[in-house]
Amino acid sequence: MKKIILMVGVVFFCFRQSAYSMDNSKCMQCHGDQGFYQKFPDIKQPGMYISPATIAGSVHKGITCTQCHTAITGYPHPSTAPLQKTAIPAMCSTCHRDVYEKYTRSIHWTALENGVTAAPVCTDCHGTHGILKITNPGAKVYPENIPKTCASCHDSVKLAEQYNLPLNRLTTFENSFHGIALKFGDLRAANCASCHGTHEILPSSDPRSSINKANLAKTCGKCHPNATANFVKSRVHVVVSKHGEKGPYIVRVFYTWFISILITIFVLYVAFDIINTRRKKKNRSKHS
Numbered sequence: 001m002k003k004i005i006l007m008v009g010v011v012f013f014c015f016r017q018s019a020y021s022m023d024n025s026k027c028m029q030c031h032g033d034q035g036f037y038q039k040f041p042d043i044k045q046p047g048m049y050i051s052p053a054t055i056a057g058s059v060h061k062g063i064t065c066t067q068c069h070t071a072i073t074g075y076p077h078p079s080t081a082p083l084q085k086t087a088i089p090a091m092c093s094t095c096h097r098d099v100y101e102k103y104t105r106s107i108h109w110t111a112l113e114n115g116v117t118a119a120p121v122c123t124d125c126h127g128t129h130g131i132l133k134i135t136n137p138g139a140k141v142y143p144e145n146i147p148k149t150c151a152s153c154h155d156s157v158k159l160a161e162q163y164n165l166p167l168n169r170l171t172t173f174e175n176s177f178h179g180i181a182l183k184f185g186d187l188r189a190a191n192c193a194s195c196h197g198t199h200e201i202l203p204s205s206d207p208r209s210s211i212n213k214a215n216l217a218k219t220c221g222k223c224h225p226n227a228t229a230n231f232v233k234s235r236v237h238v239v240v241s242k243h244g245e246k247g248p249y250i251v252r253v254f255y256t257w258f259i260s261i262l263i264t265i266f267v268l269y270v271a272f273d274i275i276n277t278r279r280k281k282k283n284r285s286k287h288s
Helices: 002-020 024-031 052-057 085-092 097-103 107-113 122-126 146-154 157-163 169-174 177-183 192-196 213-221 246-287
Strands: none
Touching: 024 052, 085 097, 085 107, 085 122, 122 146, 146 157, 146 169, 146 192, 169 177
16 A cells, blocks of 8 residues: 555656646747737737746746646646636745745735635736846835835725725825835835735734734834834824815925925025126126
């Protein structure tokens, strides 16, 4: 019995190795040719063309296509070849097991398990074939790009209405001190992940959440060491308008008018000074 089990194990291992060792060049003969799919007008699967340059620039350039697309062992492909969204986290866990365990404790995973297919999986945040290092400015999870990556869901009117999510997350962040600092290139400024976390994002009602009231001082304290209970009382994602937060709105309107008037007076002063200087020069030339 042990010999049979051993033989089955060896066969399974060899099969996986043969699949994993398939040369990417075989895949790229079709998927790397932009004109290839013109021969198949019935194919409407998005993302069928994969630029060789995209693969070459990816952090995964050293692995084979079949390490992710395990259902593909040859051509023609089986009907199960396209990766289902719900299967992506488990697929990524083959290499990123620790991240997968954190993700399966998150609100995104809970939503996915409850049938919310709009919930993000690994590829929604990191990308697919062109995944870049977090230190690469072109990466979707580069600190400066994280707000827009999150906003693809959290600023979507359709998703907000469908799942009762708050809107204007990106706008309110960009109008905050953190958002303005990040926009001007200060990567030390907090972004969405700095407060909400990355893979193990939890709702504020969860005691384990980094934005739970009991944990806010600790979360803010990562950047603000002297953060106190009073410090964390300030509201975030504030809509500054007549119908929103009136205090900041009044201050903003005041300073907008004040600075505009001040600049106008300064420009007029300079203009009148130039005119006056020219008049004096003309008068001097007449008398001379």
